[in-house]
Amino acid sequence: MTSYAALYVEQVADKQFQQNIIERNIDDLPKGEVLIRVEYSSLNFKDALSAHGNKAVTRSYPHQPGIDAAGKVVESQVEDFREGDQVIVTGYDLGMNTAGGLGQFIRVPASWVVKAPPTITAKQAMQFGTAGLTAQLCISKLEHMGVRKEQGPVLVTGATGGVGSIAVALLANDGYEVVASSGKPEQADYLKSIGASKVIDRKELQEENPRPLLREEYAGAIDVVGGNTLGNVLKRIRHSGSVACCGLVESTNYAGNVLPHILRNVNLLGVDSVEIPLAAKRAAWEILATAASIPAMQTINEEIALADVMQALAGILNGRAKRHIVVNLG
Ligand SMILES: NC(=O)c1ccc[n+]([C@@H]2O[C@H](COP(=O)([O-])OP(=O)(O)OC[C@H]3O[C@@H](n4cnc5c(N)ncnc54)[C@H](OP(=O)(O)O)[C@@H]3O)[C@@H](O)[C@H]2O)c1
Structure with missing residues (x-):
């Protein structure tokens, strides 16, 4: 049993939701073919909704939000992925009703996972998200x-x-x-x-x-x-x-x-980026990888730690966020 840190949202009363950073157990993650150590995530409006109890995004709580994740494969039950592969997961059900990228581990179906192009790091991938x-x-x-x-x-x-x-x-x-x-x-x-x-x-x-x-x-x-x-x-x-x-x-x-x-x-x-076929996502990531080092991506992004995510998500919900936020999961 290995524990890891994650944003965890619990329903404490009828319309009241509480967010905390807690230690979770890898054994509590859903079944799936690929276990990934998340290195970076990024914040989206949907994450703010999920973290604040919006049931159109997340049907049931407690829940680990995060619709974006980039990191390394730790275990894989399919041949396409091996331990150490650098991968990106966005959309499908990640972070909605499946434990998401605002935790240091996720376990997902292989059909959601894109092998990261070699010229893009996990951080650069999540600067796009x-x-x-x-x-x-x-x-x-x-x-x-x-x-x-x-x-x-x-x-x-x-x-x-x-x-x-x-x-x-x-x-x-x-x-x-x-x-x-x-x-x-x-x-x-x-x-x-x-x-x-x-x-x-x-x-x-x-x-x-x-x-x-x-x-x-x-x-x-x-x-x-x-x-x-x-x-x-x-x-x-x-x-x-x-x-x-x-x-x-x-x-x-x-x-x-x-x-x-x-x-x-x-x-x-x-344009939908969530449910399109994985091949379409892969093709878009190949193009994004060629722009990963443009200086504007540094200007656009602000990096925060997992501990600062709750404040950042409240800012997104109130329209106060000024930059795209990339989360370093340590
Ligand atoms: N189709 C997909 O797959 C997909 C994927 C990601 C996001 N989205 C959707 O795309 C939209 C933007 O997402 P985002 O992540 O960029 O959101 P965001 O970071 O919150 O940015 C939205 C921007 O829209 C402008 N805005 C806010 N309220 C407005 C209003 N009432 N009228 C006009 N403009 C307003 C603001 O920019 P200015 O102040 O500069 O005008 C704001 O910064 C959302 O609706 C999101 O759900 C769709």
Whole structure:
């Protein structure tokens, strides 16, 4: 029996949840083919929800959250993985109802595990985490639909957030002209330092606009916001451009009309990073590995220890988080 440290969330009353760092036992982990010593994790909005008792994310407690994990294989029941392999696990049920990456050990099905490309460390992988994986999936889908840097600027909404900031950095690193939409004017210099060439006020996109089409500005866009914003973004996309839609921070609905699609040939592309096949995740990690050392990833990320996770998750829930957070599990 080996014990390990983990964030553990317990329900103590009807709507009351308590978070503590406790010693757990490896024998208490769920059954699975691959036992992994987690070296780094990263924090997402979903982790904040799980840690605060949101039953749409985590059905039953007590629970060890963490939808992201990177580390080394300790035991494997399948030939594909051997002791010492460096691996990455994100999404599927990790950290939702399966003990997650905010603990020093996880045990998961082999079908959830990506062998890390040799040029990316566990820390660098978690500097991207699910946020970076989602940003890369958005970029790959835009490019698959024909978006190219020569065609004009690409807009990123929610630009100071996890997905948004990494999308800005990756697009700029690929040579795109990036316009960042943000509700935080005081973060304009930060957004420019990670690659935005222009920052616009998110209010510009949030106001309801009855016009079915607006001036064509962007070759493509990555939208984490939904709502009026997504509707207005679609109206500003140039002919044959595309919008990758991956989030809902403003609303799950959006104010759309068909004209951008039928008069300008504009595509609305859905992006999910959680349930897509493992091969698609592997392909995205191969691309992310080539950008692992870009200086913007240092600027975007703040590293914390497991002991500081509870405070950081409360900050994410209250909208106070300023950087993407990578967790060092020691
Ligand atoms: N599809 C997937 O697989 C997938 C994966 C990861 C995340 N997501 C979703 O993507 C979204 C973003 O995730 P994230 O991790 O980047 O979240 P995040 O770090 O909390 O960032 C969201 C950003 O959106 C902006 N924002 C916040 N409230 C807003 C509002 N009411 N209206 C407009 N903008 C607002 C803020 O940026 P500014 O102040 O700069 O505007 C904020 O930093 C979430 O909805 C998340 O659920 C989806």
